[in-house]
Amino acid sequence: MLHALTVLLLFQLAGEALTQLFSLPIPGPVLGMGLLFVALFFPKWVPEALRQTTHDFLQHLSLLFVPAGVGVLQHFHRVTQEWLPIMLALVVSAVLTVAVTALTIRALAQLTHADTRAAERE
Amino acid sequence: MTRLADIWVYLATSPLLGLTVTLVAYVIGDWIYRRAGMHPLLNPVLIAVVALVLLLKATETPYATYFDGAQFVHFLLGPATVALAVPLYFNLGKLKRLWLPLLGGLVAGSLTAAVSAVGIAWLFGGSPQTLASLAPKSVTAPVAMGIAEKLGGLPSLTAILVISTGILGAVLGPTVLNGLRMRDQATRGFALGVTAHGIGTARAFQESEQAGAFSGLAMGLNALVTALLLPVLAQLI
Numbered sequence: 229m230l231h232a233l234t235v236l237l238l239f240q241l242a243g244e245a246l247t248q249l250f251s252l253p254i255p256g257p258v259l260g261m262g263l264l265f266v267a268l269f270f271p272k273w274v275p276e277a278l279r280q281t282t283h284d285f286l287q288h289l290s291l292l293f294v295p296a297g298v299g300v301l302q303h304f305h306r307v308t309q310e311w312l313p314i315m316l317a318l319v320v321s322a323v324l325t326v327a328v329t330a331l332t333i334r335a336l337a338q339l340t341h342a343d344t345r346a347a348e349r350e
Numbered sequence: 351m352t353r354l355a356d357i358w359v360y361l362a363t364s365p366l367l368g369l370t371v372t373l374v375a376y377v378i379g380d381w382i383y384r385r386a387g388m389h390p391l392l393n394p395v396l397i398a399v400v401a402l403v404l405l406l407k408a409t410e411t412p413y414a415t416y417f418d419g420a421q422f423v424h425f426l427l428g429p430a431t432v433a434l435a436v437p438l439y440f441n442l443g444k445l446k447r448l449w450l451p452l453l454g455g456l457v458a459g460s461l462t463a464a465v466s467a468v469g470i471a472w473l474f475g476g477s478p479q480t481l482a483s484l485a486p487k488s489v490t491a492p493v494a495m496g497i498a499e500k501l502g503g504l505p506s507l508t509a510i511l512v513i514s515t516g517i518l519g520a521v522l523g524p525t526v527l528n529g530l531r532m533r534d535q536a537t538r539g540f541a542l543g544v545t546a547h548g549i550g551t552a553r554a555f556q557e558s559e560q561a562g563a564f565s566g567l568a569m570g571l572n573a574l575v576t577a578l579l580l581p582v583l584a585q586l587i
Binding site: 233236237239240243253254255256257258260261262263264265268269278279281282283285286287289290291292293294295296297298299300301302303306307310312313314316317318319320321322323324325326327328329330331332333334335336337339340 | 372373375376394395398399402403406407413416417420421423424426427428429430431432433434435436437438439440448450451452454455456458459462463466467468470471472473474475476477480484487488490491492493496504506507509510511513514515516517518519520522523526527530532534537538540541542544545546548549551552553555559562566568569570573574577578
């Protein structure tokens with residue numbers, strides 16, 4: 229738990245530092261995720277503790293979005309002013325994006341014979 | 351009675367209260383969600399946010415005071431994002447097989463998210479500032495705010511639109527995927543991640559670890575692709 233958390237913070241720090249240094253268009257933690265992903269390929273590096281801790285941690289990922297969500301309080305008037313275009317855009321766009329993404333993946337998987345159903349049985 | 355008021359004044363200024371109510375609201379939200387057989391409309395984030403907004407309004411607590419405590423939860427978003435690399439690593443075999451279809455889905459989804467949102471809002475009379483703030487709404491908040499600023503939108507408005515999109519994607523996404531008979535866990539997770547960034551990823555983890563892993567990947571890649579594509583697209587229009 230202690231080691232795993234230290235590793236996560238170190239990679240976040242590296243990500244933040246690099247994005248600042250090179251003014252990259254992605255946030256530090258996302259780059260940190262990429263760096264950790266690459267680091268995991270070094271053999272015998274992944275401690276079981278890291279797997280266990282990240283598993284427990286990510287089980288409650290949605291909790292972490294609550295404080296930012298409450299931030300809607302600060303923009304009540306703006307959101308209520310243009311509620312119709314905003315609401316319609318968000319709802320329709322969410323439905324379309326999920327559908328288009330999933331259908332594209334399925335169509336391309338069939339085209340490239342990457343059988344997703346066979347993979348599912350693994 | 352004055353004693354009680356004294357205690358309230360003391361607690362209201364300490365971060366303990368904001369932190370505790372956040373956890374309590376979420377625990378209650380999660381309990382209701384599970385009790386209701388994981389009904390999509392009873393999303394725990396949605397319940398917790400609505401409950402806390404009502405609580406802060408009722409007690410006339412400013413958001414800044416609440417956030418003094420809640421920031422400890424908010425901070426964990428960073429290490430949690432880094433942690434997404436681990437489940438992805440354990441799904442490497444599937445990633446290798448599916449990378450080309452996923453890349454296609456990523457580009458198609460990224461463009462659909464921006465074009466459909468801006469188009470619909472424009473059709474229904476959204477202001478230019480709102481349109482620019484809407485364009486990156488499917489991207490994780492810090493990147494979305496940066497993109498909105500470049501396009502002439504309001505970063506603070508974008509933050510709200512991003513969170514709303516996340517909740518909507520988590521609420522509606524699985525139903526849409528069921529309707530399309532999408533059973534493959536990687537595809538389901540990836541579509542949720544492209545649409546609803548981290549909140550979609552949190553929802554995907556409730557389905558399976560594989561769905562969560564591919565959702566986290568989609569969130570990271572979508573941030574990158576949208577940051578590169580949108581400014582170019584905006585110049586063409």
